[in-house]
Amino acid sequence: MIRPRYRQFSSINVTNLVDVTFVLLVIFMLSAPVIHRSADVRPPSTDQGRILNRLDPGTSLLVEIDALGNITVAGEPVAPADLSGLAAAALAGGRTEAFVRADGEARYTILALALTELRRGGYANVGLVQESVSEQR
Numbered sequence: 001m002i003r004p005r006y007r008q009f010s011s012i013n014v015t016n017l018v019d020v021t022f023v024l025l026v027i028f029m030l031s032a033p034v035i036h037r038s039a040d041v042r043p044p045s046t047d048q049g050r051i052l053n054r055l056d057p058g059t060s061l062l063v064e065i066d067a068l069g070n071i072t073v074a075g076e077p078v079a080p081a082d083l084s085g086l087a088a089a090a091l092a093g094g095r096t097e098a099f100v101r102a103d104g105e106a107r108y109t110i111l112a113l114a115l116t117e118l119r120r121g122g123y124a125n126v127g128l129v130q131e132s133v134s135e136q137r
Contacts, residue, residue, distance in 0.1 A: 061090045061098045061123075063114055067105040071114055080113050087121020101129040 063083070064072045071078050078086060087098065098118050102111050118126050 059094065059096055061087065061095045061118075062129075063098070063100045063118065065100065065102040065106045065110055065114060067103040069107055069110040071110070080110075080117060083114060083117035084120040087118045087123055091122045097127065098123040098125075099127040099129050 061073070063078075066072070071080060071083065073083075073086060090098075100111065100114055100118070102114075115126055
C-alpha cells in the first residue's frame with residue numbers, strides 16, 4: 001500500500017482571523033468619534049447677538065429641527081412627546097444648557113412645541129442657535 005506523502009490539514013488558522021478582527025475593531029473605534037451625524041439645518045443668519053462657535057456636548061443639550069419639522073437630538077430622531085422626558089434626563093445627567101438649532105424654513109409651531117417640551121423637562125432658559133452673516137461669506 002502506498003502512503004501519500006502529505007496529509008490533508010483540515011483546520012482553519014484562527015490566529016489570522018482574530019488578528020484581522022482586532023485590526024478592524026481598532027479602526028472602527030478610532031473612526032467612530034470622528035463621524036458626527038447631524039440634521040441638515042440652515043439656521044437664520046444675522047449680524048447681531050452672541051454667536052456660539054462650539055457647544056460643549058458634556059454640558060449642552062442641542063435639539064435640531066430641520067425644514068420638514070423633524071426633531072433630532074445627537075443625530076437621533078425624537079418624537080415631540082418624548083422631548084420633555086429626554087430633557088429631564090439630560091438635566092439630571094449634568095447638561096445645564098439647552099439650545100435649539102432650527103432651520104430657517106421650519107414651521108414656528110414645531111419650534112414652539114420643542115421650546116415648550118424643553119421647558120416641561122426643566123430647562124427654564126433655552127438658547128436659539130443662529131449663524132453670523134460673516135460665516136456665510
